[in-house]
Amino acid sequence: MEYKVIGLMSGTSLDGVDIAYCIFQQKENKWEFKIEKAETIEYQEEWRKKLRNIENSTAFDFVKTNIEYGIFLGNLVKNFIEKNQINPKLIGSHGHTIFHQPDQQITCQIGDGAMISAISQLPVVCDFRKLDVALNGQGAPLVPIGDLLLFSDFPICLNIGGIANVSFDLNGIRIAFDICPANMVLNFLSEKKGELFDSNGKMAKNGNLDEELLTKLNSLDFYNKNEPKSLGKEWVFQKIIPILNDSQISIEDKLRTFSEHISFQIAKSLQKLEKSLNLLITGGGAYNSFLVQKIQEKTHHNVVIPSKEIIDYKEALIFAFLALLRKNNQINTLKSVTGAKKDSIGGCLYFN
Known part of the structure; x- marks a missing residue:
């Protein structure tokens, strides 16, 4: 049997928003x-600014933006379906993370699922992290069950996005964790040079390493914690950005030094293997050839x-898969990864 699912990721x-129309099949217990x-779909500056600053808004504006972002995602999906003349049966939407403080049992991904469902006329699974956090888990990373069931040919799966995980x-148990901030910080520094990102790590490559x-x-405390552990952008702006702002070196030198930091922390996290x-x-x-070289x-x-x-x-792809598991009432969140009390079936399901 084929399962046709759209996955949304921000x-x-x-x-921007990644949209993937995926077809899944299970053959002989293998997916x-x-x-x-x-x-x-790249974000226009208006949405980039909204998402960057929304945690400082009023309660009313926060709720309003959550709905507006749901409408935005719903229309993206609707247009994507019409343009490609496809026939999905389900949507899995990660939304966009605004707050993630699992130690206080707080996690929030905006993008109202009811609006996505109403506009697309399809069932939608969203809010994947909340149940795990309620079960005293980190609510992240969620991708590892997809790594386990879809990418079993690769013993180690490393994702370098805003945060590297x-x-x-x-020892026969799937574990996963956030390692350190990555593109989120590299992009923050690149924007100070008028660039959205450091293409191929060219600016970093031309910079000098600052040992101090x-x-x-x-030396930040997070790096001495044992897994399970996860990061939110709040931690980055509280801990990382002030250190970078206090440094008087050039942006190129900061990019070089932070790239060395990312690669060092990634290598350190894999030493036990x-x-x-x-x-x-x-x-x-993966497109940052300088960073990949440093990792190697x-x-x-x-x-x-x-x-x-x-x-x-x-x-x-994996959030589409998580939605499929949720709709089929199958476990999609692993306690060995998040530290929760038990494995769970996470996500709110909106039928239409």
């Missing part, structure tokens, strides 16, 4: 997938860069 790097159509089996700044970054394994890298960071230099694992389709749309 990450902390604020690049297979195909990304039939996919597209990234990793997923692998250790690198030491300060690597002694055997050399294939390391799949996806997310926008610091780890003994074999870096694998997949097709552009997988780099760009793996997360949207």
